[in-house]
Amino acid sequence: MNIEEEYIRLIFGLKLKQIRTEKHLSLFGLSKLTNISKSYLNEIEKGKKYPKTDKIALLSQVLDVPYDNLVSLKLDKNLAPLGEILQSKILKEIPLDLFGIQEADLIDIISNAPAKVNAFISTLIEIAQNYNLSRESFFLAALRSYQEAHNNYFEEIEQSVEKFVKAYQINQKEKIKSSDLEEILVEEFNYNIIENGLANYNNLNEIRCVYIPKTKTLLLSKSIDESQKTFIYAKEIAYNYLKLKERLYTFSWIKFETFDQVLNNFLASYFAGALIIPKNAIEKQLKKFFKLEKWNSELFNDMIYKFTDSPETYYQRLTNILPKTFHFKNLFFLRFTNKNNLNRYKLSKELHITQQQPPTANETHEHYCRRWISIDLLNKVQKNEVTTGVQISEYPDNELKYLVISSATPDPFKENHNRSVSIGLLISPLLISKLNFLNDEQIITKKVGVTCERCPITSCEVRVCEAIELQKKAENEAIAKTVQQIIKDFS
Known part of the structure; x- marks a missing residue:
């Protein structure tokens, strides 16, 4: 109709x-x-x-x-x-x-x-x-709702990856190389790939590639590393193999014109992640890791490096596998960025499965809790290294506890910036039964808030500002209580 x-x-x-x-x-x-x-x-x-x-x-x-x-x-x-x-x-x-x-x-x-x-x-x-909600923000919010409604697991794409791997004889027992995927793009999909194709465009420093559909030309930035190139090629294969017509022509994206572009960008990224990090391999890896009695950051980093040099690609894949295979559906994914030496942090990406676990993106320019490991690690980033840590975050307001695993690196897309990616798992009887290292005494437990402006923790050594929103709420409640007493006294 x-x-x-x-x-x-x-x-x-x-x-x-x-x-x-x-x-x-x-x-x-x-x-x-x-x-x-x-x-x-x-x-x-x-x-x-x-x-x-x-x-x-x-x-x-x-x-x-x-x-x-x-x-x-x-x-x-x-x-x-x-x-x-x-x-x-x-x-x-x-x-x-x-x-x-x-x-x-x-x-x-x-x-x-x-x-x-x-x-x-x-x-x-x-x-x-x-709240200055842009068209892109609206579309991305709709996409997150779509992901959350499906527990961020899409069987059809997983099956498409399996068919692609079989059809093109991809060896997933070893880390996939960009050269393997480049050959498929050139031979099967008639791509013309130009290395350093963006070198003459100084204002495109944060753009990793541009695709020209008319000539099937892919222009690459000179600054991309092997993992980024592999992911870009995997996404391009996804657009072609899945026959996704409405698409974006830059990575990272500049703006979305339609919701189909947003959705297809996600589907292509999902395909790329599933191709680079095979479902069976990461499941086997995680089952072995969960049996450890002690948390091991170095081993966790090795798990990432087995497939990719990009922690974000690995963490995003965790958001597919953990809800589906291990039934850890009360989880969140966060990506924070900040500029070197600035005490300001931006929540640039988030995903919540089954419920809105804290924190969620805050549009009122409040200060996120500095007790989060996501933010703490940003101040410990080492050049050319992945800094990984873990903590148990306890929220006094709702008495919920989350195991939060986080990895931080220099931001691959912005000079003099760092980024951290984190995954938080609600500590429940199910999680306790499957993760042996939860009993590791070396894992620090911290009481955390969401923002300083709304935090009930009184003795906080890293508080940026007073809990003004909490104070306003308390004042309003006191006024309401006084009014009720007046009504009672004069009734």
Whole structure:
């Protein structure tokens, strides 16, 4: 069903219902005045039917509304935001079926309670404006919801990787080399790959590659290392092998035009991660590691290096495997970045499986807790090394504990910056039963907050600012309590 046709029918139905209501007419009453059946009028108002010209003329006459006003797509100020949303590209671009939502369902919801839906949409628009929510941010939030709904595991892509490996005789028992994938891109998909192809473009220092679809040319930055090149090639193979048409042409991305680009970028990245780090191999590796009595950072780094020099690629793969194979579904993934010698940290990527474990991206420019190992390791980064650590983070507010594993390196995409990637696992009976090293006394337990502004920990040696938001909350609660006492005293 065409969304433009639905839009026209819905707008007409909304206007008819609004005018009828303002005239204090029931559907039964309008039916009596027009000799149009009540059921047909109901379908018109719900956006399911669009009346013929003679019936529109009759409705115009009975309701004393100019014909042109009735058929116009312009809405009054009370319903205008609804029209903006219905006409927006976002509604057209986001594949609602991914979330099990049909366009018809939305139409029914809007038709049944236009004023309430309008108020809700207006609220969302206001929130988006206040928090400077960009188009890209909206799309990425929708993608995260899609990942979380599937526990970030996609069997079809895993199977596609297995078929690709068999068809092209890829040896996954050894670390995959970029040269192996380059040969496939050139021979099978007719790529023209130019090393140092971006050398003459000084303002593209943070771009690792640019793809030109017309000539199937891939321009590479001179600064990429072997692991980055392997990942780039694996993603390009994914775009071709999975036949993903809507795609991005740069890595890292500059901006997204459509949700399909966001989704396909994720699918290609998932394929690349699964190709570089085979499912069976990492499962076997993790099972062996979980049996250790003591935590071993060096061994964990060796596990990463077996497949890739990129900790982020390995951690991202963990978010696929841990929920599926080991049933650790209460987990989060975080990526932090910061500039050298600056006490400011940005949460640049996050994923939460099954629930919103703290922390989540904070858009109010508050200060993330400096007790997190994710941030602590950023201040211990060594050049050309992976610095890995572990801690148990305890949140006093909800009494939850997480085992947090984190690795930090110089940022491969920004000079004089560092980045850390972390995975947090909720400490539960299931986790305790499968991870022997959880009893390791060398693993430090720290009470942590989310941001300094909201942290209840009073004796904190690394606090950046006072818990002002917590203080405001306490003051408001005290005022409310006093008011309640006044009401009680004078009742």
